[in-house]
Amino acid sequence: MLEEKWQCDRCNKMIHGAENAWLKWKKNLNDETFYEFKIVHHPTCEQPIPKVQKSRLAEPGDPLTEYLGDNGFIRLLELVAHTEGKDRDELLKLIQRLHVPGYESAHIHFESAFKNGELVPPTNGVFYPTIRKIKEINEQYA
Ligand SMILES: [Zn+2]
Numbered sequence: 001m002l003e004e005k006w007q008c009d010r011c012n013k014m015i016h017g018a019e020n021a022w023l024k025w026k027k028n029l030n031d032e033t034f035y036e037f038k039i040v041h042h043p044t045c046e047q048p049i050p051k052v053q054k055s056r057l058a059e060p061g062d063p064l065t066e067y068l069g070d071n072g073f074i075r076l077l078e079l080v081a082h083t084e085g086k087d088r089d090e091l092l093k094l095i096q097r098l099h100v101p102g103y104e105s106a107h108i109h110f111e112s113a114f115k116n117g118e119l120v121p122p123t124n125g126v127f128y129p130t131i132r133k134i135k136e137i138n139e140q141y142a
Pocket residue numbers: 008009010011012013040041044045
């Protein structure tokens with residue numbers, strides 16, 4: 001069972017319940033690439049785009065509920081297909097936050113666990129621990 005709470009990527013406070021969260025990102029209107037994916041409080045932590053950037057930038061977003069479950073997983077994979085480089089890595093981390101049990105509460109401890117020799121090195125800055133390892137980290141660092 002997935003926890004229905006996430007840490008807001010804008011204010012860092014907890015969001016309780018998927019209905020109170022949105023997935024937001026930026027879209028470069030010139031090359032159609034997506035970047036800066038964030039899970040944020042709805043509507044308080046959604047920030048409008050400054051007027052000067054509106055011609056080259058859009059900020060799409062959807063209720064987080066649309067990215068949960070099996071269909072949500074497929075929608076996230078479609079976003080991966082529009083994303084490159086370190087933004088793709090950030091999105092792969094975000095997908096784990098939404099779909100891997102325990103990941104959201106454990107991931108803030110991954111760097112410490114890695115330094116303590118308890119976790120294998122990240123790939124392009126993102127950790128891909130097993131479920132067992134996530135459970136151990138949540139028990140040990142809680
Ligand atoms: Zn917030």
